[in-house]
Amino acid sequence: MSNIIEVKDVLWEREHKSILKNVNWTIRKGEHWALLGLNGSGKTTLLNMITGYIWPTKGEISVLGHQYGTVDLREMRKRIGWVSSSFQERIHPNEKTQHLVISGLHASVGLFEQPTEDHMQKAVSLMETLGCAHLLDRPYQTCSQGEKQKLLIARALMASPDLLILDEAGNGLDFLSRESLLQSIASLVNQKDAPTLLYVTHHVEEILPEFTHSLLLRKGTVFASGKTEEILTSEQLSALFETPVQVSWKNNRAWLSL
Ligand SMILES: Nc1ncnc2c1ncn2[C@@H]1O[C@H](COP(=O)(O)OP(=O)(O)OP(=O)(O)O)[C@@H](O)[C@H]1O
Ligand SMILES: [Mg+2]
Numbered sequence: 001m002s003n004i005i006e007v008k009d010v011l012w013e014r015e016h017k018s019i020l021k022n023v024n025w026t027i028r029k030g031e032h033w034a035l036l037g038l039n040g041s042g043k044t045t046l047l048n049m050i051t052g053y054i055w056p057t058k059g060e061i062s063v064l065g066h067q068y069g070t071v072d073l074r075e076m077r078k079r080i081g082w083v084s085s086s087f088q089e090r091i092h093p094n095e096k097t098q099h100l101v102i103s104g105l106h107a108s109v110g111l112f113e114q115p116t117e118d119h120m121q122k123a124v125s126l127m128e129t130l131g132c133a134h135l136l137d138r139p140y141q142t143c144s145q146g147e148k149q150k151l152l153i154a155r156a157l158m159a160s161p162d163l164l165i166l167d168e169a170g171n172g173l174d175f176l177s178r179e180s181l182l183q184s185i186a187s188l189v190n191q192k193d194a195p196t197l198l199y200v201t202h203h204v205e206e207i208l209p210e211f212t213h214s215l216l217l218r219k220g221t222v223f224a225s226g227k228t229e230e231i232l233t234s235e236q237l238s239a240l241f242e243t244p245v246q247v248s249w250k251n252n253r254a255w256l257s258l
Pocket of ligand 2: 043044045
């Protein structure tokens, strides 16, 4: 396969405003990316474009070697796992955890057919990878926020996507739950045949050493992109946030202070 994602000279205009402008971004196989930017910088808009829900005003998008405009988007979406907080509200509170995970196969909200033994096994194995196999048989509503995030990631992996997008997966989690989620993501990325990961966050310290590359978005344009250790510097982040900040590295992760 050629590149996982290619965004070429993308412009997206709404109400006479350029929400995204001159966006160029290439993700190659074997790379995992973090996407960072202040509120309103265009992160979700860019994800909506990569998943084919909105169309660039100008420019080109190719995902997994297929140029958008020449490919069936429903087929593409089966190869892209996407976890965002807006989905949580649509889940039936009494849905059993393993059924929620299996529903990822059909991209449906509930499960309408009896799951096969193979699907059950796959769901359990994914729940083990994400460190949430102990939640088997529990109703979704009885799980904590951190546990719910892990279940949603397992659900997104059920269809064996080539690309997994996590939009602010660490939100609303306490320090320990967030670390537990991050460790689960790290072990997922380190598995053979892991999908390419695209991790959107507001928190620099969530950027794991496994995320080889980072893209900084500012006011709809690419402020910087490249290898994570070259991007997450005090100088770059101070300029990004327009506020002096200090980056210190601990356990191969960047931590931010004012
Ligand atoms: N359909 C639309 N029409 C007009 N403006 C829009 C539309 N969609 C997004 N915007 C604007 O585009 C900008 C970027 O929004 P986007 O949701 O992509 O930001 P974001 O980086 O994901 O922010 P956050 O961190 O808050 O999630 C915002 O100013 C938003 O108001
Ligand atoms: Mg957003």
